[in-house]
Amino acid sequence: QSVLTQPPSVSEAPRQRVTISCSGSSSNIGNNAVNWYQQLPGKAPKLLIYYDDLLPSGVSDRFSGSKSGTSASLAISGLQSEDEADYYCAAWDDSLNGYVFGTGTKVTVL
């Protein structure tokens, strides 16, 4: 049972915008940096967003992250078929003294 809660799935048409929410608590999101990972089918995860809203080199600026209190969000604009993947939020949890991943969200491009 993950301590970070995400919607199981979101879907939208190409070129539209989707947002994925990640709900946590003061021991994780509220006090530590949030990261987002993209996992394409059959592949290893890839770091998409770090330090709440920063993009690693090479990641498209169609992806953006934000955080407010104990919740975070990932937005994907200009949705493309190649964005179909599972997305996970993650953060350090001070109470668990461990790194926790969200439950994961499957993005489908209609």
Added chain:
Amino acid sequence: QVQLVQSGAEVKKPGASVKVSCKVSGYTLTELSMHWVRQAPGKGLEWMGGFDPEDGETIYAQKFQGRVTMTEDTSTDTAYMELSSLRSEDTAVYYCATDPGIAAAVRSFDYWGQGTLVTVSS
């Protein structure tokens, strides 16, 4: 550019142990903080543990305490994750991943291995 290459798939019987390796290239292992994450079939990602540069020690997720051991061979730049007393629920893909930071508060995993499937079956 860091590259992480993991060992091949394993099939183990319940009660046995498995040791997965992760070979580093592009950097030396001493320059990196290595962690391990697993993913059961059709399930989400689960952090198992890794090196904490703030304390200089390896930390393990509570769930795996006493059953997992993470080691490093700096002479070959290879990290290892050994999981013992295997049960069917340990069937998963195991990934090594590197953390570029120092503080736990900003922990993230920027480079990942390709994954190693471990199947536990009698």
